[in-house]
Amino acid sequence: MPPAPEIRSLTPDDADAVADLDTEAFGYPAPTGPAAEQWPTVGSRAWGVLRGRDLVAAAEVRELASWFGGTAVPTAGIAAVAVRPEHRGTRLLVPLFRQMLADARARGEVISTLFPTAPGIYRPLGYEIVGELADVEVPVASLARIPAPEGIVLRRADPDDEPDVVVRRAVYDRWAAAQNGPLTRQGPQQRPLGREAPDDWDTVTLAFDTAGEPVGYAAWRRTDGYQGGTATVTVHEFIALTGAAAAALWRLFGGFESVAGTVALRTSGGDATRLVLPAAPWRPMRQWPYGLRLLDVVGAFRARGAAPIDATLPFRVIGDGLDGTYRLTASGGTLSCEPAAADGPAFTGRGLALAYAGVQSCANLRFVGLLSGPDTDDARWDALLGGGFAIRNYF
Numbered sequence: 001m002p003p004a005p006e007i008r009s010l011t012p013d014d015a016d017a018v019a020d021l022d023t024e025a026f027g028y029p030a031p032t033g034p035a036a037e038q039w040p041t042v043g044s045r046a047w048g049v050l051r052g053r054d055l056v057a058a059a060e061v062r063e064l065a066s067w068f069g070g071t072a073v074p075t076a077g078i079a080a081v082a083v084r085p086e087h088r089g090t091r092l093l094v095p096l097f098r099q100m101l102a103d104a105r106a107r108g109e110v111i112s113t114l115f116p117t118a119p120g121i122y123r124p125l126g127y128e129i130v131g132e133l134a135d136v137e138v139p140v141a142s143l144a145r146i147p148a149p150e151g152i153v154l155r156r157a158d159p160d161d162e163p164d165v166v167v168r169r170a171v172y173d174r175w176a177a178a179q180n181g182p183l184t185r186q187g188p189q190q191r192p193l194g195r196e197a198p199d200d201w202d203t204v205t206l207a208f209d210t211a212g213e214p215v216g217y218a219a220w221r222r223t224d225g226y227q228g229g230t231a232t233v234t235v236h237e238f239i240a241l242t243g244a245a246a247a248a249l250w251r252l253f254g255g256f257e258s259v260a261g262t263v264a265l266r267t268s269g270g271d272a273t274r275l276v277l278p279a280a281p282w283r284p285m286r287q288w289p290y291g292l293r294l295l296d297v298v299g300a301f302r303a304r305g306a307a308p309i310d311a312t313l314p315f316r317v318i319g320d321g322l323d324g325t326y327r328l329t330a331s332g333g334t335l336s337c338e339p340a341a342a343d344g345p346a347f348t349g350r351g352l353a354l355a356y357a358g359v360q361s362c363a364n365l366r367f368v369g370l371l372s373g374p375d376t377d378d379a380r381w382d383a384l385l386g387g388g389f390a391i392r393n394y395f
């Protein structure tokens with residue numbers, strides 16, 4: 001009989017064993033010397049499953065926050081999940097996640113998110129895909145036809161100039177707070193100011209309106225030569241607060257028509273900057289699905305903002321460790337939620353994740369069996385929580 005698994009939080013003494021596990025699972029280069037930074041990193045908690053002295057599975061929790069309905073929701077971001085090949089298929093993830101997520105809940109993290117390598121791994125653990133980070137390709141030629149919008153001035157940001165860094169940060173914050181899903185990029189996991197974008201070495205172009213207010217930016221890089229048909233402009237982040245700012249930034253990339261064929265854009269969901277494109281091509285090249293689950297039904301709804309409509313919505317949750325009956329009260333854009341005897345509709349845990357994220361209508365949840373019972377409040381649920389989803393960070 002193999003020894004029973006022991007689940008515990010990991011410490012710096014476990015760093016080498018975890019590096020070995022991750023190298024094998026993800027194909028990272030084997031570490032050659034002492035680690036460059038402390039492990040677990042600030043704002044991360046690491047958990048492991050041990051059989052005897054052997055570390056056979058591990059995962060990390062990142063202390064994050066995500067915007068929903070205009071408020072920041074404390075989020076346990078899961079990363080670096082790996083099981084030793086000899087121990088795969090033995091459901092070690094179930095007790096590992098139970099303990100890891102109970103700890104997250106006790107710390108006040110009310111939802112959890114992750115980028116699964118396969119959605120099937122995390123469905124049994126209550127996560128559902130609510131969005132995706134994606135790389136899309138847009139032909140440069142179509143951008144060259146965008147007329148210059150009036151009243152937008154573009155300027156190159158200076159990465160060492162603090163006001164420029166603050167401007168970019170402010171644009172991200174305004175954009176992110178108006179979406180469901182994006183990370184706040186604050187707290188212990190935050191990268192240094194000015195280095196929040198996926199790539200530290202990007203050129204950043206800022207867009208300002210006639211009043212001098214910042215209304216957008218693009219973080220981009222030129223790659224692979226100047227053969228007009230084949231070369232690429234890679235845009236790691238493109239945030240616009242107005243259609244005119246989006247048009248001006250797209251047009252900037254149109255200026256590469258003679259030397260590049262494609263803009264490769266990192267984006268997600270129904271990106272509003274697409275609405276100003278004159279041509280249809282928007283070719284998805286690569287996707288990173290993003291999963292979400294609630295950890296605490298009452299806490300998650302209390303933490304989330306919503307549309308400014310008034311409603312009292314009884315509901316029930318079945319499964320994924322969230323079983324209970326509740327009453328959700330919406331007033332003036334804020335939500336309260338408490339356990340209550342309720343005869344309302346019944347969400348499965350995964351159905352509730354999709355509704356909470358604002359990405360599926362109640363009708364669609366019923367279609368796939370993730371919501372059942374009375375449908376009289378369906379339109380109110382949709383109006384309260386709906387609104388699309390966006391994510392711009394990978395972790």
Ligand SMILES: CC(C)(COP(=O)(O)OP(=O)(O)OC[C@H]1O[C@@H](n2cnc3c(N)ncnc32)[C@H](O)[C@@H]1OP(=O)(O)O)[C@@H](O)C(=O)NCCC(=O)NCCS
Nearest residue numbers: 025081082083088089090091092093116117118120121124
């Ligand atoms: C992914 C990984 C952690 C799963 O470990 P495991 O020991 O097989 O997991 P479990 O036995 O606990 O299985 C959990 C569930 O995931 C499912 N699953 C496992 N691998 C899967 C895959 N590649 N695609 C779809 N579902 C998968 C299992 O069928 C099981 O579902 P079930 O309970 O409904 O049967 C392991 O294969 C691994 O370390 N892979 C390499 C690294 C990796 O991909 N990590 C995930 C990063 S997000």
